[in-house]
Amino acid sequence: xxxxxxxxxxxxxxxxxxxxxxxxxxxxxxxxxxxxxxxxxxxxxxxxxxxxxxxxxxxxxxxxxxxxxxxxxxxxxxxxxxxxxxxxxxxxxxxxxxxxxxxxxxxxxxxxxxxxxxxxxxxxxxxxxxxxxxxxxxxxxxxxxxxxxxxxxxxxxxxxxxxxxxxxxxxxxxxxxxxxxxxxxxxxxxxxxxxxxxxxxxxxxxxxxxxxxxxxx
Amino acid sequence: xxxxxxxxxxxxxxxxxxxxxxxxxxxxxxxxxxxxxxxxxxxxxxxxxxxxxxxxxxxxxxxxxxxxxxxxxxxxxxxxxxxxxxxxxxxxxxxxxxxxxxxxxxxxxxxxxxxxxxxxxxxxxxxxxxxxxxxxxxxxxxxxxxxxxxxxxxxxxxxxxxxxxxxxxxxxxxxxxxxxxxxxxxxxxxxxxxxxxxxxxxxxxxxxxxxxxxxxxxxxxxxxxxxxxxxxxxxxxxxxx
Numbered sequence: 001x002x003x004x005x006x007x008x009x010x011x012x013x014x015x016x017x018x019x020x021x022x023x024x025x026x027x028x029x030x031x032x033x034x035x036x037x038x039x040x041x042x043x044x045x046x047x048x049x050x051x052x053x054x055x056x057x058x059x060x061x062x063x064x065x066x067x068x069x070x071x072x073x074x075x076x077x078x079x080x081x082x083x084x085x086x087x088x089x090x091x092x093x094x095x096x097x098x099x100x101x102x103x104x105x106x107x108x109x110x111x112x113x114x115x116x117x118x119x120x121x122x123x124x125x126x127x128x129x130x131x132x133x134x135x136x137x138x139x140x141x142x143x144x145x146x147x148x149x150x151x152x153x154x155x156x157x158x159x160x161x162x163x164x165x166x167x168x169x170x171x172x173x174x175x176x177x178x179x180x181x182x183x184x185x186x187x188x189x190x191x192x193x194x195x196x197x198x199x200x201x202x203x204x205x206x207x208x209x210x211x212x213x214x215x216x217x
Numbered sequence: 218x219x220x221x222x223x224x225x226x227x228x229x230x231x232x233x234x235x236x237x238x239x240x241x242x243x244x245x246x247x248x249x250x251x252x253x254x255x256x257x258x259x260x261x262x263x264x265x266x267x268x269x270x271x272x273x274x275x276x277x278x279x280x281x282x283x284x285x286x287x288x289x290x291x292x293x294x295x296x297x298x299x300x301x302x303x304x305x306x307x308x309x310x311x312x313x314x315x316x317x318x319x320x321x322x323x324x325x326x327x328x329x330x331x332x333x334x335x336x337x338x339x340x341x342x343x344x345x346x347x348x349x350x351x352x353x354x355x356x357x358x359x360x361x362x363x364x365x366x367x368x369x370x371x372x373x374x375x376x377x378x379x380x381x382x383x384x385x386x387x388x389x390x391x392x393x394x395x396x397x398x399x400x401x402x403x404x405x406x407x408x409x410x411x412x413x414x415x416x417x418x419x420x421x422x423x424x425x426x427x428x429x430x431x432x433x434x435x436x437x438x439x440x441x442x443x444x445x446x447x448x449x450x451x452x453x454x455x456x457x458x
């Protein structure tokens with residue numbers, strides 16, 4: 001399916017869910033999300049549900065004082081909206097690899113250089129996270145007995161990670177230059193829709209029209 | 218094809234290359250040998266115009282390669298298309314979100330049409346037997362897979378010269394054998410190869426000439442690869458074996 005459709009659809013769903021005052025519309029969106037989940041593998045469904053329920057529970061706890069003052073319907077509505085919104089985002093994340101999402105961003109006119117920064121941020125969170133973990137393991141292995149001054153090593157770890165990240169950034173820029181980069185990053189955009197894309201558009205248009213239809217219900 | 222005339226280069230705190238004179242012919246396979254910190258990697262960076270000589274001159278097909286010369290984007294792109302560089306640290310070279318996009322990065326920067334890019338990317342993946350990796354995230358691959366993807370991302374531009382910095386480092390024996398056979402086939406196709414290496418066991422049959430660096434960052438000997446590798450006393454004296 002066209003990645004930009006998934007992205008735009010989930011954005012509109014989140015927007016309309018947050019604007020909606022109708023419990024029926026929330027039920028329609030919930031049903032739609034469950035149908036989409038049915039087409040996914042077990043572990044992916046578990047991941048989406050876990051993420052959504054944790055976020056919803058967090059929202060519920062935050063708004064609990066309001067419920068204690070008698071605003072139960074409002075608190076339950078917020079928790080339900082958070083559940084549906086996070087599920088919509090988690091569905092995009094579970095069904096689309098990051099490479100497709102970055103292409104989708106490009107097709108909805110997000111500047112390519114901004115996408116490059118996002119791509120690199122994700123890469124370096126993963127790489128530098130691994131580096132920090134290795135350094136903490138090394139620190140743990142060299143800490144014999146009880147160490148009351150554990151925080152003293154943190155500045156050293158932070159400094160080393162900073163220097164390594166600078167080194168990696170310089171080296172990566174050199175690698176990009178060697179492959180013809182001159183300041184303009186080009187992301188390939190998939191053009192044209194397939195029959196499945198048109199079915200997806202039709203379903204989404206139907207759901208979003210129900211938003212207006214069910215407002216008064 | 219490549220000529221270095223009395224080239225010197227220093228980093229802020231230390232010299233890296235001292236009075237290097239070197240000539241590399243088209244189609245030649247040259248091994249750069251020397252102890253750690255002798256200047257091999259700096260020389261490879263210089264050949265790729267990532268750093269420029271502070272003294273002396275670097276000539277590529279008779280044209281002097283300097284910062285001013287490469288300011289013109291067309292000249293820079295054409296130069297980088299002709300000289301491909303495989304970094305020692307593959308993580309530095311892989312920054313896209315899928316293997317396909319990684320390999321397609323160079324041709325996209327060169328402004329090739331998407332149909333031509335797809336053909337080139339598929340050819341490069343087939344050549345290195347990494348078609349199955351196409352949708353994977355590059356920085357989550359194993360060391361050997363990363364090296365192959367990095368090599369494919371260089372070869373997709375069809376460079377005349379392949380510059381490699383310790384390509385065998387950190388690879389398992391099977392990948393090393395694969396890479397050795399691959400370099401031999403690349404060489405047979407007429408490409409020029411310049412490679413810094415320590416892994417003599419796995420590069421047999423790849424090189425016809427070697428250039429040896431000393432700890433003083435000088436080029437102390439150039440000659441037939443087999444002859445230099447056979448001279449144990451010389452290699453021991455220069456901290457190479």
